[in-house]
Amino acid sequence: MFYAEPDQVEYMDSGFLLDLSELNWAAVEPWAKEAWMYKGKPYGLPLEAWTVELYYNKKMLDELGVKLPDNLQLSPDAFLDMVKKAKAKGITPMSLGAGDRPFTGAHLVHEALLKKLGVEDYSKLLAGKLAWTDPRVVETLTWIRSLTDAGLLPATFTTMKLAEAHIYFHTNPGALTFLNGSWYTSRAFNPVDKGGQPEDFQLGIMQFPSVPGAVCNECRTIAVGGSYVANAETEHKAEVIKFLNSFLSPEVGNEWLENVKVQTGIKSDPSKMNDKQASEYFAMIAKTNAGAKYHFGLPIQVMTGKPKEVFTQVFNNAFPAGNISVEDAVKQMDAAN
Amino acid sequence: MPAFRAKELKGDVRQPWGTIVAFLLPALTFYVALTAYPAIRTLWNSFHRVLPRREEFVGIANYSELIKDEIFWKAVSNTVTWACISPVIEVTVALLLALALYAKVPGARFFRVAWFTPVLMSYIVVGILWMWIYNYDWGPLNTLLRAIGLGALAQPWLGSPDTALGALILVTSWMWVGFNMVVLLAALHSLPKDVIEAAELDNCGWSAKLVFVIIPLIRATLLNLVVLSFIGKMKIFDLVWITTKGNPLWSTETVSTYVYKRAFEWTTFDLGYPSTIATVWFVIVLATVLLLTWLFRTREKLEY
Numbered sequence: 001m002f003y004a005e006p007d008q009v010e011y012m013d014s015g016f017l018l019d020l021s022e023l024n025w026a027a028v029e030p031w032a033k034e035a036w037m038y039k040g041k042p043y044g045l046p047l048e049a050w051t052v053e054l055y056y057n058k059k060m061l062d063e064l065g066v067k068l069p070d071n072l073q074l075s076p077d078a079f080l081d082m083v084k085k086a087k088a089k090g091i092t093p094m095s096l097g098a099g100d101r102p103f104t105g106a107h108l109v110h111e112a113l114l115k116k117l118g119v120e121d122y123s124k125l126l127a128g129k130l131a132w133t134d135p136r137v138v139e140t141l142t143w144i145r146s147l148t149d150a151g152l153l154p155a156t157f158t159t160m161k162l163a164e165a166h167i168y169f170h171t172n173p174g175a176l177t178f179l180n181g182s183w184y185t186s187r188a189f190n191p192v193d194k195g196g197q198p199e200d201f202q203l204g205i206m207q208f209p210s211v212p213g214a215v216c217n218e219c220r221t222i223a224v225g226g227s228y229v230a231n232a233e234t235e236h237k238a239e240v241i242k243f244l245n246s247f248l249s250p251e252v253g254n255e256w257l258e259n260v261k262v263q264t265g266i267k268s269d270p271s272k273m274n275d276k277q278a279s280e281y282f283a284m285i286a287k288t289n290a291g292a293k294y295h296f297g298l299p300i301q302v303m304t305g306k307p308k309e310v311f312t313q314v315f316n317n318a319f320p321a322g323n324i325s326v327e328d329a330v331k332q333m334d335a336a337n
Numbered sequence: 338m339p340a341f342r343a344k345e346l347k348g349d350v351r352q353p354w355g356t357i358v359a360f361l362l363p364a365l366t367f368y369v370a371l372t373a374y375p376a377i378r379t380l381w382n383s384f385h386r387v388l389p390r391r392e393e394f395v396g397i398a399n400y401s402e403l404i405k406d407e408i409f410w411k412a413v414s415n416t417v418t419w420a421c422i423s424p425v426i427e428v429t430v431a432l433l434l435a436l437a438l439y440a441k442v443p444g445a446r447f448f449r450v451a452w453f454t455p456v457l458m459s460y461i462v463v464g465i466l467w468m469w470i471y472n473y474d475w476g477p478l479n480t481l482l483r484a485i486g487l488g489a490l491a492q493p494w495l496g497s498p499d500t501a502l503g504a505l506i507l508v509t510s511w512m513w514v515g516f517n518m519v520v521l522l523a524a525l526h527s528l529p530k531d532v533i534e535a536a537e538l539d540n541c542g543w544s545a546k547l548v549f550v551i552i553p554l555i556r557a558t559l560l561n562l563v564v565l566s567f568i569g570k571m572k573i574f575d576l577v578w579i580t581t582k583g584n585p586l587w588s589t590e591t592v593s594t595y596v597y598k599r600a601f602e603w604t605t606f607d608l609g610y611p612s613t614i615a616t617v618w619f620v621i622v623l624a625t626v627l628l629l630t631w632l633f634r635t636r637e638k639l640e641y
Contacts, residue, residue: 007604008604010605013605014388014606016389098584154474155493155496156472156474156496157493158584159473159496159580173474304605305603305604306408308603309408309598309602309603313584313585317585318585318586
């Protein structure tokens, strides 16, 4: 057995992975199983799942005089106002880096596009069946450009590594918000001397702001991450199934939540957790995800080949950094499709 | 010697083939296994779609696709730019440093070690070091610019398409100047002293001595260093992978990084197309090196 992620379709294409239809899928969230379906069969046990969350510094937000609405989602104008207030005080509004990951920088773009278009049209966009020059796409990218032009991101965005972006947010120099996967905890909840957030850091999670003219402001991305897969040529198929089934219980799901503090595809019950920090964290996650409609998979998990390469170069790096115009960005994506 | 004796000796000479093969076989095996076979196999792969457990012959389809591949041509442009600029900087600066050491400037022994030290570092270490130097917020370069009132020039050197490639070219030049300097210093020390003294007796100033005496005498060394540097930059991978991975907007994409991406990051196991890129690039590099060697050949023997 080994670790893989569902976007690694080349493994399924080449017949390397064992069909895991015999697992106890009743114990797995249906959306998590769906991530591993390939030609009608499941090939991975979806251990890790995560959503894109907008973390913020509660104390900093209070000091800026910004109040979040009950649904935790700022309007476009209120969000831009927050950005300007932060900049005026010399605070970077959003920590984000694309230095060593092909997907972190693109969170800004794909979350906005998902809300604007809704799940169905967003899926078409990623599949190359909707043009990137669609006026709704152009409007959304233009709105994002207005935010980045207002100084949303750090100047070191293109080279900032993921670990650096964490530190940038909660410690040095400190940013107002941080757009990151919900596995933020895997670094931030470590001891301070191992890169964790300060003990007195007041972490909050807000919704990604609503997007002008959006059809689905409650839409968000959920992704299945690290999963267990097995070699298709194993001579121990029964043992593999037995071993993997041993993970599929609410008790193991809860243990994962408490120890790893990231969502899981295994059905679990956060209300029964003993760890206080995990319990409070998942309460925040539950609040921001209440009523959410999900699109499964990041763009780079859905795209392949040249569109994936161009998307990574353009929307993970160049576009948020302001190195390419909206017009050129959409032209490049349509040309790649 | 009597003729009959010569014939006898001639008839007795046998080639010791067993010994010859025994001594050549290990080296030949390594060469075939690790150099010749991979090269031939790459050429073979370039005419196929190479997937796990199967191959499909596609003829010249990969080559046709390569001609239209904009990312490949961007990578070629970046790599050739790097390979043309870097040798000029490296060898020129190295020559100046070598001349300074040859002239026995104060602290020459210290400077020789200091300037050679970057050569001893791996590209990984160099990449991490220069990412810190180029950091927009706290890197020494921007900090210095701000300290001397040139803060307007401070920028994300590796994050801008306008500066990223130049920033990396500077890094490799910094790294390899020391090696070139040491080689040139050795060449300077091996110059015939009587020729240098003769030039001095003729009241030849330093610049004239350099241009008309020293450089012609070390021309072969200079050109060899240029060719070596050129070849090295045509293969550059590690530094780019550690620092920018071809970003931003392919402005630092090289042929080597693009081969890697096509082989391992395009969500396909096909090794055929990357093999096509590698084959074409091998031919281009070989042709360029042969051209350079022919262009720089010595037309007449230098007499002194």
